[in-house]
Each structure stands twice: as structure tokens, then as C-alpha cells.
Amino acid sequence: MVEEAKKEFWRWPEGTWVNPHINWKQGKIITSGVDVGSVSSQGVVLVDGELYSFGSTRTGFDSPDSARKALNIALEQTDVTEENLDYCIGTGYGRVNVPMAQRTITEIACHARGAHFMYGPAVRTIMDMGGQDCKAINCDEKGKVLNFMMNDKCAAGTGRGMEVFADLIQVPVWEIGPRSFQIDEEPEMISSTCVVFAKSEVLGLLEQGVPENQVMASYCAAMAHRIMALLHRLGVQEKFVITGGIAKNEGVVKRLEKELGIKTAEKVWYKPEYKDYPFDTQIAGAVGAALFAHAMVSKGKVKSVRKT
Amino acid sequence: MIAVGIDVGGKNAHVIILKGGEILAKGEAAMGIHKAEEAEHLYDETLKKAGMKREDVGSVIATGSAGKRVSFADSVIPDAAADARGVNRLIPSARTVIDVGAEEGRAIKVSPKGRVLDFAVNEKCAAGTGTFVETMARALEITVEEMAKLSLTSNQSIPMNAQCAVFGESEVVSLIHQKIAKQDIAKAVHDAIAGRIASVARVVGLEQDVVMIGGVAKNDGFVDALKKEIDMDLIVPEDPEYMGALGSADMAAAGV
Secondary structure, three states, X not given: OOOOOOOOOOOOOOEEEEOOOOOHHHOOOEEEEEEEOOOEEEEXXXXXXXXXXXXXXXXXXXXXXXXXHHHHHHHHOOOOOHHHOOEEEEEOOOHHHOOOOOEEOOHHHHHHHHHHHHHOOOOOEEEEEOOOOEEEXXXXXXXXXXXXXXXXXXXXXXXXXXHHHHHHHXXXXXXXXXXXXXXXXXXXXXXXXXXXXXXXXXXXHHHOOOOHHHHHHHHHHHHHHHHHHHHHHHOOOOOEEEEEHHHHOHHHHHHHHHHHOOOEOOOOOOOHHHOOOOOOHHHHHHHHHHHHHHHHHHOOOOOOOOOO | OEEEXXXXXXXXXXXXXXXXXXXXXXXXXXOOOOHHHHHHHHHHHHHHHHOOOHHHEEEEEEEOOOHHHOOOOOEEOOHHHHHHHHHHHHOOOOOEEEEEOOOOEEEEXXXXXXXXXXXXXXXXXXXXXXXXXXXXXXXXXXXXXXXXXXXXXXXXXXXXXXXXXXXXXXXXXXXXXXOOOHHHHHHHHHHHHHHHHHHHHHHHOOOOOEEEEOHHHHOHHHHHHHHHHHOOOEEOOOOHHHHHHHHHHHHHHHOO
């Protein structure tokens, strides 16, 4: 008997992209950044500091495997191999387990650097909303970290919390943002902080016949409120940007903007020639890592490990 | 006179019926979403067991996180007051009461007369509650009872990094993948929650005798972990999950 696969509502789309305008063989320095997060992993390849390809996947039980998978996805539609890479930097929660990396850099530095590249030098505050933690980072005009605050103790306000909610309410995670605005009136937010208690609260609301979309609005509002606390302690300055998976959930982002009274910067590449490239907020850490790798090789601070 | 105490918590409700100060009947039921109706049902069932009708009852006092939803109660008292009174009735030497329920953990400093001198509570976070243990048992695919027994057979100390129940679940799954024995994981879970509860208890200060109540007190594995964590003996009364209801009933009988 074939068992029907359990529907995974938390599962977000994975993918890859290759820059059609770059011939890597003409490039001098090829670097990569691999960001192994607690929930997702990304690989980014730069040719002479320009975005060449990237891939994003779910982190498995084994960090080295996830790192390899993320880089392979970034490379699979190109003819670049690991031997062609001059330098690779690992970052993220699982950064010490990135086998092809020559060096590791914290995800805080990488996210600031990546956001600086993606959104431009005007970025001052970055909210990185990851799978199992969230970090508010202040940086200077060069993308250097000045200060940061983080929550890595509690699932409330993290991507994992949103995944748990998606699974509970049985709605694909990317539909939650848009549907949370299909309501008559903004409801009160979920009052429980703890994700476990919020689950009971959500079930109670559904049982009472509260429409699903309204419950999504309540949950998104609670998550936005939770993130606010961290941002308030750090202090928010414009340009303000959100990186990580939750940046894709407008249900949270728009409510956060409203509560803060500050808009997040538009999700468009700072470089005008990049304007048609896909803008994926989840790759910021890996972009930053690859940029650090490029800077190190081009300044001669590290030796290239390129084999062919 | 017939006096009733009812404790409606996050996951379960308990009722005690006293006649002339002695326990006539007790009842327990799992609570769902409609706590008000479910509490009514439990009340009527327990009365039936005692051969009583609602008209026979002189006074009803309710407590618990959903105590306010008990429509038939004459008054509602805080959990800490009910716990302190219930424990004092059985163990007058108790000076510290640790109550760990499904969704709350609390520590109460109690006077020799059973009054609340001070208390600290965690009701915001599932870490340090019965729900945490249940979640981890589910990840281990065993019952809470099995987990309690298993953990006592382990002499390993594996620290859990996660405080959060959501992250803890992933951590338990990864420990399973690392082929760590179930009994060692079970002990790690109990050690982790004992650490959380002990930090709540230290807010009020630990003074002997220390009495542990609430549904989680029935988990020997956890009680053992907490004993080691606070380095003190713990007394667990019979029916530790009924202490809130007993304290409320006792107050109702005394006409408080």
C-alpha cells in the first residue's frame, strides 16, 4: 500500500539562479560563501565580486551534507566545479562544519556585509530573521558591524515559529502573509509569547470559529511585536532592511513597519545593472561570506586554493 | 457542611468534595477549549460519585489559570494561595512549595499557617512546564510515564542547549540521530526542566521542607533530577495534582 506523503505546509520553495551575463572563464577570482543556518542553507558564487549564481535549500541533520548540498545547488546549472573556486568562506549556525570552506566568519558580519551589497551603503539597521534566531544589527556605511542584539533562546519571533504555525493551521507558509490581509478588521494579536502556548491559543480561536485569515493576522502581528522588542533595545536607523526568510512574509513585515513607524527599504538590488536579477533575502549571509572571500583573495591576504 | 474546591488549569481540572473537612470524593478531567462547560460536567460527575446534588453544597471555591471561568464558584482564589493551603493541610512543615503543571511552574514560600509569603511564577514560556516534558516524550515516541522510568536508569549527564520547547524538540531529534540512548535523552530532558524550575524556586529562596506538587510531581524521573539540582530532599504528597483543589475546598469549608 502506498502511503500518501504528509503535506508539509512549512516547506518553502527552494531554488537556484545563474547570472546569464557572466562568463566565469573570463573571470580572475571566483569565490563562494556558504551559509549553513539552522533551518536553511545557501551557497553563493561570485566572479570578480559580481553575483554569478546562488542556491538555497533546507538544512538537514548533518551540517557538512547541507553545506555541500547548498553549494552544489548553486553550481549545478553551471560548469564551475569546487576545484575552480579560489576561496570559500563558511558562515551561519553550522559554519564550523562547512568542509569546503577555508575559513569561517560569523553570520552577523556576513549579513551586514551582504545587506550592504544588496541594498546599498545607506543601510544602517539590518534585522536578520533566521530559522532559529533573530538578530538586529547596526552597521556603518561600509557594511561593518557596529552593534547587535540577538535572540537565540526562544522560538517566538523566528522562522521556525512561523513554520510551526503553518503546519498547525495547514496553510503553506508563503500564503500566510498575503492571506493575513484578507480580513475586515485588524484583530488583536496572539497574547502568548511562547510558540507552544500560542499553538493552544490558535486552536482555541479556530474552535471558536474565528476565520483562518484573521488568525493568521493575529499571529503575524504577534511576531512583528516580538521583533519590535529587540529592535527597540538596539535602536533602529534608516535605511532599515530585513534579511532572512521572514523578510518574505509581508504579513509580518508590514505590521512591523506600522508599529515601528519606519518603512523597510525596497527589495531591489542597489546596483542598477542587477535590477532584473531575483532578490532573495535569504542569501544575504552567503553573499556577505563570498564578498569577504573575494576581498581577502584580491588584497592578497589569503592564498587562492584554486586547483584548475 | 459540604465544601467544594475546583482547580481548572491549562490542561486538566481537579475537583475535591469535602464533608465535615474529610474528603468525600475527587474527580479529574482533561480540559479542552470549552473549559467552562467541561468544568461544569466534571463538577456534576464528581457530585454524582459522592451521591450529592448541587443544592447540597454549601460553598464552592475555584482556582487555577482558568478558575475565573467556573460559573458555579462562589469565589475564585489565586493558585499560590490554594497550593499553599492544600499543602499545609497535609504537610504543615512545608516552607517551600514547588508546583509544576502543564503550562505553568511556580514556587511559593509558605508560612507555618499555610499562608503565601512570597511566590514566583513562569507562565510565559513552555520551558520548565509539563508541556515541555510531553513535547519531548512525543519526539522520543514514548509516553511520559515511560520517559520517567527510563530516565532513572541513566547515569549520563548530557546538557541540553535549547531552553525553548520548540528548539528542544529539534535537539532531541538530533540526539536520536546521534544514536544517544533514549534513557540518556530522557534524563537530559528532566535535567533541563529541573534547571529551569530551580531558577524560579531560587527567586523565592529554598527553605526546608520543600514540597513538590502538580502533575509533573508524579514524574519520578523529574523529581529525582530536581532533587539533585537543588541538592535538597523533596516531599511529594499523595495525589500531588489535587493540591490546588484541596486547598480551595479547605478554604471553602473554613468559610474563607
